[in-house]
Amino acid sequence: MTNRGFCVWLTGLPSAGKTTIAKHLLPLLRQGGWEVELLDGDEVRKGLSADLGFGREARETHAARVAYVAKVLARNDVIPIVALISPYASSRARARSEIGRFVEVYVSTPIGECEKRDVKGLYQKARAGLVKEMTGVDDPYEVPEAPEIRVDTIRLSPAESAQHILSELERLGWPIRKPE
Numbered sequence: 001m002t003n004r005g006f007c008v009w010l011t012g013l014p015s016a017g018k019t020t021i022a023k024h025l026l027p028l029l030r031q032g033g034w035e036v037e038l039l040d041g042d043e044v045r046k047g048l049s050a051d052l053g054f055g056r057e058a059r060e061t062h063a064a065r066v067a068y069v070a071k072v073l074a075r076n077d078v079i080p081i082v083a084l085i086s087p088y089a090s091s092r093a094r095a096r097s098e099i100g101r102f103v104e105v106y107v108s109t110p111i112g113e114c115e116k117r118d119v120k121g122l123y124q125k126a127r128a129g130l131v132k133e134m135t136g137v138d139d140p141y142e143v144p145e146a147p148e149i150r151v152d153t154i155r156l157s158p159a160e161s162a163q164h165i166l167s168e169l170e171r172l173g174w175p176i177r178k179p180e
């Protein structure tokens with residue numbers, strides 16, 4: 001165990017592009033010699049967080065579980081890429097302090113564009129009152145105040161967004177190539 005891994009934590013509204021960008025970033029970090037694991041909020045909810053709903057406490061617990069797994073991976077030289085709405089600043093701050101080597105990436109797609117994308121049809125359902133506790137509609141999203149990296153998905157394609165994250169990681173001094 002060398003403790004050189006670090007966590008790339010993507011936060012943003014539903015349909016902002018977190019999962020899509022994470023999937024493009026994964027091979028880029030693998031090319032640098034890293035083991036990489038994607039921790040996607042939806043996937044974790046199928047297993048580890050299957051017991052949780054979408055209220056504030058449940059979302060905080062969900063984020064705390066993901067942060068724990070990310071910490072264990074990172075300390076074993078695996079890079080966890082987290083794709084999680086993680087709407088609360090407090091959850092992200094806790095993840096940061098628990099994991100230590102932590103890079104917050106704000107996928108900053110405006111809500112109007114997210115609603116247009118509406119990959120899972122949830123904005124439409126929430127607007128119609130068929131879904132409750134939808135982040136951005138009747139649940140808050142607390143915009144990150146000082147993320148290490150921001151991604152503008154209006155201006156950049158998914159592949160360009162992943163490349164932008166990689167360039168920013170390098171510029172900030174993170175080892176995008178695994179040290180020997």
Ligand SMILES: Nc1ncnc2c1ncn2[C@@H]1O[C@H](COP(=O)(O)OP(=O)(O)OP(=O)(O)O)[C@@H](O)[C@H]1O
Nearest residue numbers: 014015016017018019020117119153156157158161
């Ligand atoms: N630059 C971009 N980066 C990422 N996605 C983009 C970009 N431009 C357009 N898109 C499109 O936006 C959609 C984003 O959906 P995605 O499932 O990745 O969002 P998400 O943030 O993971 O949402 P959720 O929180 O609901 O899981 C996709 O259909 C994707 O093709």
Ligand SMILES: [Mg+2]
Nearest residue numbers: 018019042083
């Ligand atoms: Mg997703």
